[in-house]
Amino acid sequence: MVRNSLPYNPATESFFxxxxxxxxxxxxxxxxxxxxxxxxxxxxxxxxxxxxxxxRDEPDYDKLMKYRINxxxxxxxxLRNIQDVIASMALLPGARAFLDWLRCQTQAIxxxxxxxxxxxxxxxxxxxPTLFCxxxxxxxxxxxxxxxxxxxxxKREAVMALKRINFRVIAAGDSYNDTTxxxxxxxxxxxxxxxxxxxxxxxxPVTSEYDELKxxxxxxxxx
Amino acid sequence: MVRNSLPYNPATESFFxxxxxxxxxxxxxxxxxxxxxxxxxxxxxxxxxxxxxxxRDEPDYDKLMKYRINxxxxxxxxLRNIQDVIASMALLPGARAFLDWLRCQTQAIxxxxxxxxxxxxxxxxxxxPTLFCxxxxxxxxxxxxxxxxxxxxxKREAVMALKRINFRVIAAGDSYNDTTxxxxxxxxxxxxxxxxxxxxxxxxPVTSEYDELKxxxxxxxxx
Numbered sequence: 001m002v003r004n005s006l007p008y009n010p011a012t013e014s015f016f017x018x019x020x021x022x023x024x025x026x027x028x029x030x031x032x033x034x035x036x037x038x039x040x041x042x043x044x045x046x047x048x049x050x051x052x053x054x055x056r057d058e059p060d061y062d063k064l065m066k067y068r069i070n071x072x073x074x075x076x077x078x079l080r081n082i083q084d085v086i087a088s089m090a091l092l093p094g095a096r097a098f099l100d101w102l103r104c105q106t107q108a109i110x111x112x113x114x115x116x117x118x119x120x121x122x123x124x125x126x127x128x129p130t131l132f133c134x135x136x137x138x139x140x141x142x143x144x145x146x147x148x149x150x151x152x153x154x155k156r157e158a159v160m161a162l163k164r165i166n167f168r169v170i171a172a173g174d175s176y177n178d179t180t181x182x183x184x185x186x187x188x189x190x191x192x193x194x195x196x197x198x199x200x201x202x203x204x205p206v207t208s209e210y211d212e213l214k215x216x217x218x219x220x221x222x223x
Numbered sequence: 224m225v226r227n228s229l230p231y232n233p234a235t236e237s238f239f240x241x242x243x244x245x246x247x248x249x250x251x252x253x254x255x256x257x258x259x260x261x262x263x264x265x266x267x268x269x270x271x272x273x274x275x276x277x278x279r280d281e282p283d284y285d286k287l288m289k290y291r292i293n294x295x296x297x298x299x300x301x302l303r304n305i306q307d308v309i310a311s312m313a314l315l316p317g318a319r320a321f322l323d324w325l326r327c328q329t330q331a332i333x334x335x336x337x338x339x340x341x342x343x344x345x346x347x348x349x350x351x352p353t354l355f356c357x358x359x360x361x362x363x364x365x366x367x368x369x370x371x372x373x374x375x376x377x378k379r380e381a382v383m384a385l386k387r388i389n390f391r392v393i394a395a396g397d398s399y400n401d402t403t404x405x406x407x408x409x410x411x412x413x414x415x416x417x418x419x420x421x422x423x424x425x426x427x428p429v430t431s432e433y434d435e436l437k438x439x440x441x442x443x444x445x446x
Contacts, residue, residue: 021371023339023358103351116246128326130353132388135246148244150389161384165355166373 022168024221026102027159027181029173030112030131033191034095035122038086038114039068045085048075055177065147078142079117087121098210099126106221109162111155113177115147132158155181170220172213179204187220189213245391247444249325250382250404252396253335253354256414257318258345261309261337262291268308271298278400288370301365302340310344321433322349329444332385334378336400338370355381378404393443395436402427410443412436 031037043051050071058064072082102108110126112119112133123131132154137146151157159169159181171178171185174192182188182204190197190204191213198206207213254260266274273294281287295305325331333349335342335356346354355377360369374380382392382404394401394408397415405411405427413420413429414436421429430436 021358021360023356023373100351104347107353107355109353124327127350128323130330130332132330132390133246135244137244150246154388157388161388165377165380165384167355 022166023107025107025109025162025167025169026217027109027111027155027162027169027171027185029155029175029178029181029191030110030114030119030122030133032174033092033172034099034110034126035091036089038089038118041089042082042085045088046075046077046081069144069146072144079136079138079144080142082118082144083121086118089122091122091125094210096126098214099129101214102217103127103129105217107167109158111158111171111181113149113154153180156184159184170217172207189216245389246330247391247393248330248332248385249440250332250334250378250385250392250394250408252378252398252401252404252414253333253337253342253345253356255397256315256395257322257333257349258314259312261312261341264312265305265308268311269298269300269304292367292369295367302359302361302367303365305341305367306344309341312345314345314348317433319349321437322352324437325440326350326352328440330390332381334381334394334404336372336377376403379407382407393440395430399423412439 028034037054039051039054043049048071051068053064053067055061055064058067099108108129110129110131112131115134115136116131117136117138119131119133123129132150134150134154135148136144137148139145155171155173155178159171162169163184163186169185170187170189171181172189172191173179173181174190174197175194176197178190179188179197179201182190182201188204190201190206192208193206205216207216251257260277262274262277266272271294274291276287276290278284278287281290322331331352333352333354335354338357338359339354340359340361342354342356346352355373357373357377358371359367360371362368378394378396378401382394385392386407386409392408393410393412394404395412395414396402396404397413397420398417399420401413402411402420402424405413405424411427413424413427415431416429428439430439
């Protein structure tokens with residue numbers, strides 16, 4: 001009854017709607033692909049330049065997050081304050097139309113290192129796509145007191161989990177923290193990456209416009 | 224840095240937005256929960272009562288599918304013909320509003336034993352939620368010649384995959400083929416099940432209206 005390990009049979013190629021008998025899920029990063037960088041915008045809106053620090057400045061993510069949480073507390077900025085800033089941010093131009101197109105072609109899941117509490121306003125603007133990310137911890141005065149990463153290397157683990165239940169995965173992202181996801185996928189694509197990521201990962205095709213991504217996805221989806 | 228095996232700490236309960244530090248994904252069956260049974264409708268629309276047969280009549284799913292595919296071929300019914308029938312079907316009353324509500328509360332993924340080619344018109348009506356299901360094999364005359372189950376016990380395997388990447392899973396479905404998914408989830412809920420399923424699985428709460436499901440989800444999401 002079950003053919004979960006069915007190898008691709010070239011002899012029957014013409015009978016498949018795609019050349020691959022496994023259905024495809026596209027996984028995509030959030031910030032840099034659909035939205036601006038959240039912390040950058042928060043830094044600007046709140047006039048606290050220290051919040052601009054990223055993992056490029058402080059590679060230890062836990063130190064970076066604790067530092068950010070301390071700054072928010074020192075400035076008496078609640079989760080609601082941050083959410084208000086995020087709700088005022090626009091998607092990248094063309095992001096919604098691109099995702100709408102993609103979701104009509106195949107399944108799409110957004111994989112992000114951000115937090116559901118931050119992402120919610122963006123998800124509404126994107127038409128409530130499925131998002132795998134993390135949770136903040138907030139106290140009874142609505143102050144962020146901690147954060148919880150669901151799992152180490154969460155984007156890569158999600159891709160592996162989808163592959164283990166026999167999906168073909170195409171992944172797209174913009175930065176270093178996407179490269180393990182891109183490598184784990186059947187096909188990895190860079191979208192608007194910085195030059196050092198292009199240099200360090202020459203194996204991934206580079207795209208800079210949604211139309212290029214569309215073309216590449218269409219090619220991969222139609223074999 | 225990472226707390227993927229962090230046990231729930233009752234001492235900090237009041238600091239969590241939910242009482243559980245793991246984010247929740249709700250997995251839901253498609254037919255019977257959001258849509259009518261697809262093969263029933265096809266049988267009716269095509270005036271071929273033999274297509275009404277279900278796994279209750281023929282428990283061997285492979286035999287049943289081969290039998291259905293043969294009938295479609297004998298009656299010269301193409302994939303497009305079936306898709307036209309499905310496109311004419313309405314969602315169950317209230318289905319879209321319920322799913323819209325749910326997707327604003329938490330992540331939701333539809334798990335189904337059906338095929339992407341059949342489900343597409345329903346997915347459009349439901350606002351393109353994420354769907355994990357299977358693929359048909361169609362020849363160059365658009366006739367269905369075979370089907371491919373992605374994996375054995377696909378709904379249960381999907382729940383297990385989500386739990387392995389540290390999601391809490393709440394599952395809802397209506398029939399026997401949902402019960403392994405319900406058992407694998409952290410919380411399983413029956414929605415409009417037949418009496419024999421109620422009798423055989425007394426461990427799962429039974430709901431019959433979307434409002435009841437909403438109440439139960441709200442309770443579970445808020446701890």
